[in-house]
Amino acid sequence: MTVVIEAQGLERSFGDLKAVAGIDLAVEEGEVFGFLGPNGAGKSTAVRMFTTLLRPTGGMARVAGFDVVSQAAEVRKNIGVALQDAAIDPLMTGNELVRLQAVLHGIARPEAKKRGGELLERVGLTAAADRRVGTYSGGMRRRLDLALSLIHEPHVLFLDEPTTGLDPTSRLALWEEVRRLNQDQGTTVFLTTQYLEEADELAGRIAIIDEGRLVREGTPAELKASVGAPTLRIDIDPEHVDQAQSVLSRFGIDRPARNGRVAVGLDGGVAKVAEVVQSLESAGVEVLHLELDAPSLDDVFAEATGRRLEGATQHHE
Amino acid sequence: MTMNELSASTRVAWAVCIRGMQRIRARPVLIIPTVIMPVVLVVSFSGSFSSLTRIDGYGTDNIYNWMAPYAALQGAVFAGIGGVGSVADDIENGFFDRLLLTPGSHSALLVGTVGYSALRAFLPTTAVLLISLLIGGLTIPGGLLGLITLYLAAASMAMVFCLTGLVIVYKLKSHRSLMLVQVLAFGALFISVGQVPLSFMQGWLHTAARLNPVSNVLELARQGFLGQVAWQTTWPGLVALAAMITVTGFFARRGLYRLTP
Numbered sequence: 175m176t177v178v179i180e181a182q183g184l185e186r187s188f189g190d191l192k193a194v195a196g197i198d199l200a201v202e203e204g205e206v207f208g209f210l211g212p213n214g215a216g217k218s219t220a221v222r223m224f225t226t227l228l229r230p231t232g233g234m235a236r237v238a239g240f241d242v243v244s245q246a247a248e249v250r251k252n253i254g255v256a257l258q259d260a261a262i263d264p265l266m267t268g269n270e271l272v273r274l275q276a277v278l279h280g281i282a283r284p285e286a287k288k289r290g291g292e293l294l295e296r297v298g299l300t301a302a303a304d305r306r307v308g309t310y311s312g313g314m315r316r317r318l319d320l321a322l323s324l325i326h327e328p329h330v331l332f333l334d335e336p337t338t339g340l341d342p343t344s345r346l347a348l349w350e351e352v353r354r355l356n357q358d359q360g361t362t363v364f365l366t367t368q369y370l371e372e373a374d375e376l377a378g379r380i381a382i383i384d385e386g387r388l389v390r391e392g393t394p395a396e397l398k399a400s401v402g403a404p405t406l407r408i409d410i411d412p413e414h415v416d417q418a419q420s421v422l423s424r425f426g427i428d429r430p431a432r433n434g435r436v437a438v439g440l441d442g443g444v445a446k447v448a449e450v451v452q453s454l455e456s457a458g459v460e461v462l463h464l465e466l467d468a469p470s471l472d473d474v475f476a477e478a479t480g481r482r483l484e485g486a487t488q489h490h491e
Numbered sequence: 492m493t494m495n496e497l498s499a500s501t502r503v504a505w506a507v508c509i510r511g512m513q514r515i516r517a518r519p520v521l522i523i524p525t526v527i528m529p530v531v532l533v534v535s536f537s538g539s540f541s542s543l544t545r546i547d548g549y550g551t552d553n554i555y556n557w558m559a560p561y562a563a564l565q566g567a568v569f570a571g572i573g574g575v576g577s578v579a580d581d582i583e584n585g586f587f588d589r590l591l592l593t594p595g596s597h598s599a600l601l602v603g604t605v606g607y608s609a610l611r612a613f614l615p616t617t618a619v620l621l622i623s624l625l626i627g628g629l630t631i632p633g634g635l636l637g638l639i640t641l642y643l644a645a646a647s648m649a650m651v652f653c654l655t656g657l658v659i660v661y662k663l664k665s666h667r668s669l670m671l672v673q674v675l676a677f678g679a680l681f682i683s684v685g686q687v688p689l690s691f692m693q694g695w696l697h698t699a700a701r702l703n704p705v706s707n708v709l710e711l712a713r714q715g716f717l718g719q720v721a722w723q724t725t726w727p728g729l730v731a732l733a734a735m736i737t738v739t740g741f742f743a744r745r746g747l748y749r750l751t752p
Contacts, residue, residue: 225592227591250592250593261585261587261589263514265518270513274510277502277506278503278589280595
């Protein structure tokens with residue numbers, strides 16, 4: 175397979191801060207590649223370098239076979255980009271924006287009209303095409319953003335946190351569109367997200383970034399398998415956390431958890447749950463609630479960084 | 492640059508220019524202050540100082556013939572700065588990134604913005620002339636050529652201050668930074684022959700107004716309202732405009748290309 179996104183030692187510093195601290199990755203043609211990490215991990219900075227909007231301060235990156243610095247115009251011809259927060263002029267209508275986007279990519283007017291109409295229909299915005307974008311909902315703006323990024327039929331599509339702030343229905347609709355693009359047209363998709371579920375649902379391969387460094391990379395199944403044991407999460411009285419952790423350390427590796435909860439990678443899985451409960455009660459720790467989860471990407475992230483993703487914490491709660 | 496690339500860049504520049512007009516249509520308030528302000532200036536100043544032109548040296552006995560070109564140029568300058576306002580908005584809300592993702596020449600974005608600013612300048616210029624004609628009995632002894640000279644000067648001044656604004660906005664990336672351009676604009680307009688003839692000024696003000704290229708542009712713009720259009724008044728204004736556009740254009744382009752690889 176052809177590598178369409180490649181980075182070697184890619185760096186970006188802002189003064190003393192290294193937002194991206196030397197990442198290496200290779201994304202093959204036709205993949206949906208998930209770039210997972212918490213806020214401030216360096217995801218958007220990396221995307222801005224791949225899309226030629228930001229000059230790297232070290233290393234190199236190539237997209238669609240072109241260097242992002244010395245062949246930036248060629249890179250831009252081959253990529254579609256939907257940046258974080260759907261950067262769309264609220265004073266323009268959907269149709270006006272589609273036409274402008276077509277001109278920016280050198281598409282002749284008749285072709286632009288045809289493609290624009292098809293894309294707006296595809297993302298369900300035909301009826302709203304003559305309305306000012308300022309009147310659109312968040313989901314509609316995201317879908318328009320996606321349509322704009324596809325007007326020139328790019329080989330590689332960069333989606334920077336495409337569903338942040340969307341309601342569940344809009345999120346599912348966008349996921350469906352991304353799948354369709356990848357499966358029907360073979361578009362390579364580079365997707366950054368802070369949502370584990372999104373990465374798990376869409377990405378064939380995932381890289382986890384934290385503090386500017388890649389800490390894990392692989393398919394979701396590989397990453398989860400690397401964690402091993404399922405996670406047992408137990409709610410207890412916060413005063414008994416130390417005692418509980420002492421007991422749990424006999425059953426597996428301690429895993430990060432929020433206050434009032436302890437977690438362990440449970441060697442032996444479900445067969446050991448009763449024994450854990452008995453041991454905790456013997457130690458005077460009352461179990462308020464427990465759940466046993468198969469390894470998740472959150473566990474992968476936790477194991478790699480010692481922390482849990484914000485979205486994941488909410489999910490488990 | 493090949494013919495195809497030039498054609499594509501022209502289309503991008505035109506699209507950016509048209510987009511500005513679409514924004515005005517969507518929100519007319521974007522242009523209203525630019526039109527109202529010079530009209531207020533010409534009406535209030537001409538009303539308050541209507542007797543000034545009785546003094547020899549103005550070249551006219553109608554204060555509107557003296558003030559209207561000045562007010563029109565002031566409107567044009569703020570039309571230019573207003574054109575940069577949309578770029579500042581784009582930078583702040585992220586839309587500018589979408590424009591920068593065009594595979595074509597980024598200079599087309601700059602040319603489009605400058606063209607949009609020049610077009611904006613036609614509105615305050617026309618408004619000032621109409622109001623001055625209706626309430627002040629404005630005359631144009633220089634005829635059509637005098638009128639063309641004024642519009643040329645107005646459009647060019649809008650371009651100069653649009654480019655000046657772009658230099659600052661590309662660097663500071665915020666709408667608030669346009670305050671700096673407004674200060675520059677007021678300075679350039681007030682320390683010039685806008686309100687009184689050069690011969691009326693003394694000391695440092697005389698020297699500054701004489702050296703200020705905006706004075707040459709004002710004389711270019713005003714000549715058709717004081718008499719016939721003459722080459723000896725025209726060429727210094729054209730040279731001043733060309734020099735200002737070249738210098739500000741160079742720095743604006745450099746600022747734009749520093750934004751991306």
